Amino acid sequence: MKVWGVSVSYYTGKLEAYLRYKGIPYEMEHPFADQARIRDGAGAIQVPIIERDDGRWMSDSTPIIRHLETEFPERTVLPSDPVVRFIALLIEDYADEWLWRCAMHYRWSYEHDRELLSRILADEITTHLPLPRFVRRYLVKRRQRGRFVINDGVTEGTREHVEIGYFNAMRSMLTMLEDRPYLLGNTPSIADIGMxxxxxxxxxxxxxxxxxxxxxxxxxxxxxxxxxxxxATAGETSFLDEVPDDAAAILQEIAETHMVQLKENAIAHGRGQLRFEMSVQGCDYKNLPVSRYRVYCLERLREAFDILSTDHKEKVMSLLPYPECSLIWDPAVSANSNYDVDRQAPFNKSINVL
Ligand SMILES: N[C@@H](CCC(=O)N[C@@H](CS)C(=O)NCC(=O)O)C(=O)O
Structure with missing residues (x-):
């Protein structure tokens, strides 16, 4: 399969970590020269996108991996215990959708990072533009910082809190990695791949x-x-058969951050707003862009919860004793993205997250 990707991309890196672990061969190409063809096949121009030998296109790392797990079931990254699996999917969603702002901030707010990354991206994705490299670098910097930092609520007032998100993620992972090599067992799960x-x-x-x-x-x-x-070829999969106590810190962090964002985003989307506000761990974020894709993420989390047995649901609820987490099982906030309604993902026409 061909992976249209970028060597420094968040979600391309996630997908590559998965493909390498599973031993699924792929070739990497940079996508931006032939945008019309990609838009036609995959919907949005984003990375990663997979082009299959049979002409099908796959988008969005989460449904891509879920689908590939059905095609390549050996050495699954999905823990067999339903509760552990649900928690792994929740960690994946937090990694995908919450840590993104923090990662973009570090890359585009710090000059040294911005200079290096703009050069790499200018060389990978803008060579089709008939402009000198310094202009292409300038355009990359302006676009990325404008769209993913300034437009995504990183201000003097939120900057410190945005950075704390990085430390909280590492601190809570460290607790989980004290006794084992991977977050939820002796082999990588979708939680590791997501992170x-x-x-x-x-x-x-x-x-x-x-x-x-x-x-x-x-x-x-x-x-x-x-x-x-x-x-994946070395040995068998080995996941924990229950969620360990040492996951408590990451679950609390997910409740206080990602759950708040998912909720306020879904409420604003339901009201037809384009922007929203939220208060996370005492930090006020204003004028954030509403993401339709993240309403879809909430729908998928709810679906993953709904298919659990009553016992397993109770277990998940006891692991998430935070008011913010009731969003998952309480339909008081409606989540209706109208995205992928006929459930074709990852073979649907995708949309950008922001
Ligand atoms: N939901 C998608 C998100 C993919 C995504 O947003 N990728 C970024 C790069 S890491 C991108 O291509 N953004 C589009 C842009 O910058 O225009 C996934 O999980 O694969």
């Missing part, structure tokens, strides 16, 4: 967060390398 989105291409590679990780959190640097080097 590779922010941790691989952004936090462990962009100069500013990478220095922090390398100097102060080397066990996370080691985990990134471990997941990247994991091979």
């Amino acid at each position: 590779m989105g922010p941790m691989l291409r952004h936090f462990s590679q962009d100069p500013t967060p990478a220095a922090i990780m390398r100097n102060d959190w080397p066990a996370i640097t080691e985990w990134v390398a471990r997941v990247w080097n994991a091979h």
